[in-house]
Amino acid sequence: MSPAYVLKRIALIGYTLFVVSLIVFAITQILPADAAVMLLGENATADALAAVRVQLGLDAPVWLQYGRWLIGVLQGDFGVSMRTGQPVGPVLVEALGRSLLLALFAILLMLCLAVPLGIVAAIRRGKATDLGVSVTSYIGVSVPEFVSATLLILVLADWLQWLPATGYVPLTEDFARGLKHLVLPVLTVSIILIAHVSRMVRSELVDVLHTDYIRAARLKGLSARAVLFKHALRNALLPTITIVALDVGYLLGGVIVVEEIFALPGIGRQLIVAIQSRDLPSIQAGALIMASTYAIANFLADMTYAWLDKRIQYG
């Protein structure tokens, strides 16, 4: 993997964010809500509104507004929330932190469960275990988060009273309580991931097990475990890396719903609130941050892949 390749990928991230910023800004520009009204509320008088518009630079031509906004963003200034009057940047970054924590736990859980499941299903292909795994995974990928979340709350929080229903406590504030509050959200988001990835691992592994080199390894008289762990897994798991990265996008989507239900003040919840209250700066910043998270995740995945996969000459 040549530095040139890395540079190229980084440049691509830049381009990505540029495009996203354009889209997001365009959308927020046409949103059916007057920013000034949002800010001042229903009691604002015409002159007050006018004053605010000038103050917000809403009177300037769109491209100029975009330019100003972009420059601001580049300097890390995402503007001021129209709901709270607080600067958007720090709030969202903090929120992102919480979401990433959620995502991180979810991915860890996923890796711990999905990979073994996939392997078992693949080597027991066609057997009951395989069937069991694939049935569950089919169900897993087919239940929307808000449904699974609701059921989890109903059972684990209301009936069994094992876990707090919702709410968020920073780990720094009270670690034990913080973790307890994270369990349900993490479970909810990881279900679909686990289901999806385990299926991927299975099919990848099944394919690999059909390759000539695996046959060759067997015919060299290597033990079954050596064939599986040394020869097959490595090749089967490589593509999974990319899949996991792509799932990050899905994860971020799921996070929106999950945070809404579990009152987890992460980036997703911020976005929902921002969208509902037409808080344009927050929407713009939120979407941009989410997109960059996704872009970076994929970047890292590609890097890992390039680093692990000896075949491809990245030049």
Place this chain on the structure above:
Amino acid sequence: MSNFDRRQFLATSAALGGLALNPFNAYAQAAPRRGGVLRMSVDQAVAKLNPLLTRVNPEYLVAELLYSGLTRLKVDMSAEPDLAASWSSTPDLLEWTFVLRRGVTFHDGSACTAADVVATFEAILDAKTASPARQNVGPIAKVRAKDDSTVIFTLSAPFADLPVTIAYTNAKIVPAAVIKAGLARLDREAIGTGPFKLVSFEPERQVVVARNDAYYDRARPYLDRIQIVVYPDSTAEGSALISGDTDMISTVPPTEFARLEKAPGVKGLRTPSGQFCNVNFGCDQKPFNDVRVRQAVALTIDRAAMVEFVTEGYGTPGNDTPLNSAYRYYANQALKKPDIIKARALLAAAGYPNGLDATLIASDRPRVRTQLAVTLREMVKPAGIRINVETMPHATYLDQVWKKGSFYVGFYNMQATADAIFALLYTSNAAWNETRWNNPAFDKFVNEARGTVDDAKRRALYAEAQKLMHAEVPSIIPVFFDLLAAQRDWVQGYQLHPRGAVFRLDHVSLAANAPKRA
């Protein structure tokens, strides 16, 4: 309180001023336990911290903890002293004098004097501040400080309710210095005279306040801290209370109430209130500019069923006037019964022999707006009215429909006085003239009433006003909601306030069996 004259009135208020020290408390019990942390959940984010600009109940709640007004509302909707120790007015009700407590200080240590009160009210009355209080504190023409502890309000019209209206949720006193420096500062911090001080403020998550030891009342507040946590999902909010994760829920939706009541260790709180949903007609646009059409729609509604559908029974039928028994000047009139034949006739007379189509707009918050719309849609069907329900985000609604639309659902807290609600929504010069009904006769009744001290006369005038609304239906008010809340049984001294926007948490204390919280 029949035959109520001014002397008596002044006497009472003075007395109340004295009373203020031993707290008004529903269950007369032994001295409340001091200390403890109360965790209360609210269903909406606390976006605005600036007390002059707060707009939703959770924000009012926080503002009330951090700031004080001149007066505050008791559970019976009468005014009790807050910063003002006592008050009086000239016979013509055109000039009101409020005497402030002495030695009250803001959270930053500076003294709270008449100057601050004047500055605050000037800010409120300044259109640029865009404070909802502007149209709700009464017809104040001028505010001036007679001395450090005396404020004089000069009114543009005789007004008897000033002590009550001045307790308006947004009429909180803030330091003159801050106003001069720019109110923006109050978006992030709180400098008030309230019973609590701001500790932390995270709009989407929680607001934490701690006891203000410099509070003018030595006894209150009892709690060390209050954590106000945001739960956007009501089901989850309920579960949190049941699991003991929270101590109180500020507002419980009817659908959750039954479950919470059943839960062990949880007490459901319920109080009848003047809070209502109204279906507003644009009285200046076809087809609803024709009174017969409005009456027809009103006649299709089975109000008892509506109470069931919309409030799960936790409510009372409305009669198309904003007043119900919770209001002092409520005039009881025959409850409208559904009468489809008559409705059809009226429609035909109005030129809609085969019914009409209309789009009813309901914002998505609170949800009950949509519920009402959907229910109405079904109820008007037999009369040949085909309603298409259109829901939209609250923000869009405020921007595009509210005060402009011709057929949409509104939602209002109970106001402190009849005048307040009339002047807020239905008079020609109403702050939020939703219906553009602009009925001179109605205006006349209301205006006359606000300048009348004689209770009987006043009651009569308001009765006339209500009769008029009942007949002309500028907006349909099919149900009033009982306010619902819930608390763990270790929470003491909390009384659900019918106003909906008033909480008085400084009266709340925690029993010994309450969970210890950091």
Place this chain on the structure above:
Amino acid sequence: MDTTAPILEVSGYSLDYATPAGFTRALDGVSLGIAKGEVLGLVGESGSGKTSLAWAVMRYLPAGAKESGRISLAGKELTAASPAEIDAIRGRRIGMVFQDPGTSLNPTLTLGEQLAEVLVRHRGLSRKDAWAEGEAMLARVGIQLPAAMMRRYPHEASGGEKQRVVIATAFACQPECILFDEPTTALDVITARQILDLFAELQDETNVASLYISHDLAVVSSVCNRVAVIHRGRIVEQGPIAEVFAAPRDPYTRMLLAAVPRPDRRVIETVPEPRADALLEVDKVSVIYGRKPFLAALLGRVNTQFTGNREITLAMQPGEILGIVGESGSGKSTLARALTGLHPFEGQIRFGGRPIHGIADMDRAYRRDVQIIFQNPDSSLNPRQRVREILSRPLELYGEPGRGADKAAIAGLLEQVRLPADFADRFPHQLSGGEKQRVAIARAFASNPRLVICDEITSSLDVSVQAAVVALLVDLQQRHGTGYLFITHDLNLVRQIAHRIAVMYRGDLVELIDVGDLAAGARHAYTRSLLAAVPAPLAA
């Protein structure tokens, strides 16, 4: 050659695979034996069951395979052996060399690792010793810098090197028996030759009993002592090479032998009369692959360009068959693509005197006159079109209007390639490889072209089928006087059919020589090494 008790003995062995349609017979009463130091060639066409036999010996059979008969290794009955025993035998006592080293090596493990692991497993060496031993093995199989090779990954080694590593692995534990499954098919002629030589050496040295599976009789004749001819799962004939090839008893064997291309058996007699106006003149044609440098630079790429053809110049007479030979990557096909406008080129082509400077100049007339047939009919026939549509297109384009719909015309085309008319309604996947290629040929001839470019059109076919197709081509050439640009890697074949031969090497045309002169001795070094590499044609 000593004829002690055979190391590997298969007797009365039959094998059936389970398919949704029931059992299908793969092997039928196969009996053969291989003695120490002996090399038995197993010859058969695709689907004859030769590989099945290899799997059976390796005890690598799919679930539900039904077998009967015996397979024994030095008296040890394999069909009865337990999985554990099999694991101990595989790689230890029976080695195997696979067809394509490209796919039989794990891309994510170093070559050394894949060699050493066998030594660790079967000879209980420590990793360190195994590694050292591995290096020695690599040195033995003729790899320069074995230490470096050990550390390389498959994609970093050439096909020949990889196959050497695979062979080293097979011999690593000095097995008593080794199965070679078409070990040179995937390799270029010269590399193949070297591998074959290596095989011969090791064979003599280790005296291992080898089963050499191949479809190439020439190869078999050059490396084996005895040969067994397998057809539809049956061994139809078996015996010493000399006997079987000299006096085949079984008709199938005879047919096979007849089909093997032999330079001394010309299939084409006519010689194009040299005319002034050549049919095709290629003048300094170069083809460059890869994107333009500046964009590459922009994207931080090293210059990704490489030259497919470098200033190729040649001319063809009408009705001439010009053979083009060269190993893969020598630029044969690139030239074909350039000539058919599939890839832009620099330089000039003159066709029937008309100059053509680029794809733009390839007008309708040129398209009609120059047709191409591709190597693999599976991909050159659209799987979702019936033969009728496939054949009707050129008629539509170049016949008189409406002929595309003309049943008779299509039947005629099919008849021309000796296919029944009712094939018109079939889809490609309903045809055999040979039949598909015939359809492709029919399509090419539909527009009565003057030049047909045959790009390795027989290399994916079995010998017998290949012979038939070649015969067909010759026949068509006689009939239409079409000129062929006959691209192939099979020197024997091209010497059979072509008038002149162009030898290409790494994008250059190194030599253009008359077939007759080839025997006399080629001038260019590469041509000579090529000739040397080709397994000696069967003795008549």
Place this chain on the structure above:
Amino acid sequence: MAELLRRMLRSPQGALGLLLVGLMLVLVIVGPWLAPYNPETFTPLQRYKPPSLQFWLGTDQYGRDILSRLLYGARATVLMAIIASALGTLAGALIGTTSAYLGGRSDEAIMRTIDAVMSIPSLLMALLIVTLLGKSSFNALLAIGIAFTPGMARVTRSVALTVRKQDYVSAAIARGEKARYIVWREMLPNVVAPIVVEMTIRVAFAVMLFATLSFLGLGAQPPAPEWGLMVSESRRFMHLSPWMILWPSLAIATVAIGFNLLGDGLRDALNPRT
């Protein structure tokens, strides 16, 4: 086609998928006629009823028959999802094939941009678009269609590229066929199959996205009997009557599973290796 069907039925996924999806489509077509009650009429005395002979699946908060609502809702839900996916597929296919056909730098540019757009999670994308267009089932449909476009474009392109490399395309070019013929007759038929597979699987995703949008209050609006909306509405009554949330959730899951299975079944059936 018959061949394909046979292959599908051979694999358990294919068979089950066909069954479920077939069933759903039947409901979509005849659902309203099967419904025992009017899905909109309120019955004040029949609210929150558990399943009974009278109301097989019980009634909801307004005393509406849940079964009838599900039957009517099938259209709103399944059809919408299918149309949305089809929309996205069509747009994506267009962009993808164009990009593949143009090749070179324009291809590079298009694909980079597609990647960029894809970095906005589809749910977020849909959210933004719906908020922009205003909330309604139709807009949700558009939103999902748009959100799917980039992904489909990617798939189509890669498929188109592999087909483009096939010799029969080369043959056509060498034969001097017009671009139109090559794209329509030679390439498209071979591109369609894998895209159909992808689309089928997307339908499952679309169903869930729809439900999620409705749940967030941005999809179908009451009193529509759209399943996702039913779930989100009944969440509030979860404790009064679990049935209300159970049935629509099940319905959504079933459809999603059905299309997932069908998609995989199709893939296997179209893939010669298996």
